[in-house]
Amino acid sequence: MDRKHILLVEDDEVFSRVMSRALLHRGYEISHAANEEDASQLIESSHVNYAILDLNLGGHTSLGLIAPLKRSNPDSRILILTGYASITTAVEAIKLGADNYLAKPADADEILSALLNNEQSSTPVDSEAAHLEPMSVRRLEWEHIQKVLNENDGNISETARQLKMHRRTLQRKLQKRPVAK
């Protein structure tokens, strides 16, 4: 068995430090990067088999790191972490090859579990169908905005135009939280 080497890409100082410690504690080797470039270098120079990527790195997303990771080690498991979860970005990430997608806040155990768990696909069939509540309008709005924004490669002005809402309004909505439940 390989050594357990996790690449943690996260730009939040506090969170990454806490997470690193928690993972080290559990016997993992951790390499940390706060931005895409550093992460790329680490992928080149060291052999990692796990990666925890914060979706939102300052300006852009960390999705671009998935391909290099897979190339460097096809067997690596990749988990995308985000504070602004949406169906669109989740789908996007999985399509690109991420193995899982988790919304913050999440503790070390949850994260590790999501990273390691090989197909907990025993879950779906009935359990999900049980709690069927329609989406709240807020949630729906958030999902829709994310989807359109994604289609427009993050172009806020264009997205606002298509959504027929004022750019300033969209901008303000995006700064706020993604809506808890």
Add this chain to the structure above:
Amino acid sequence: MDRKHILLVEDDEVFSRVMSRALLHRGYEISHAANEEDASQLIESSHVNYAILDLNLGGHTSLGLIAPLKRSNPDSRILILTGYASITTAVEAIKLGADNYLAKPADADEILSALLNNEQSSTPVDSEAAHLEPMSVRRLEWEHIQKVLNENDGNISETARQLKMHRRTLQRKLQKRPVAK
């Protein structure tokens, strides 16, 4: 090129009828099933190359149909539709092989686009069908409200509760926009 044969699995009477018509209109051949068994049979008996599956089929999810579909025709494109917010199932669906995952409400164009679009994948060919105006947030909200209100037999209080919005607000919205745009 194959004929365009879509399998539509949807248990909502109204929605499936409307969708079928819209798709037929666009030149697709449609097979409709309202439950898993019927769908399975259709998959066996006919050769479909597209599938639109409503995630929630009264108690069960339609995710179990993905494997048979892929087996029957590895090249088929599969779209999962859902009216309920669930990042977990979205991730699950994509992992299982669905090509896309979309939240209702969505109109025929959006659905078709999600079903066909290879997104950023590889096909730089299809730029013509790509530019479709997304719904405005207002219209999306309106449709969603109508749907939930309808599910609740017009009960405003209950609808407001499910939508997590204030009853007074819902009431005002309903009065104001007899016709939304």
Add this chain to the structure above:
DNA sequence: GAATACCTGCGGCATATTGTCCCAATTACT
């Protein structure tokens, strides 16, 4: 290099929409 054209982030403001609370008049439901 300079001009042009977008996009972005953000500070005011005036206006519009919501969240709350509260009531009186119906409508269920047991």
Add this chain to the structure above:
DNA sequence: AGTAATTGGGACAATATGCCGCAGGTATTC
């Protein structure tokens, strides 16, 4: 009949939105 739930609406404060304008950033073009 009697209690619980629903409904339409008034009043008012708390937010949210539309709109304008500005400065800095990034391409693209001449």
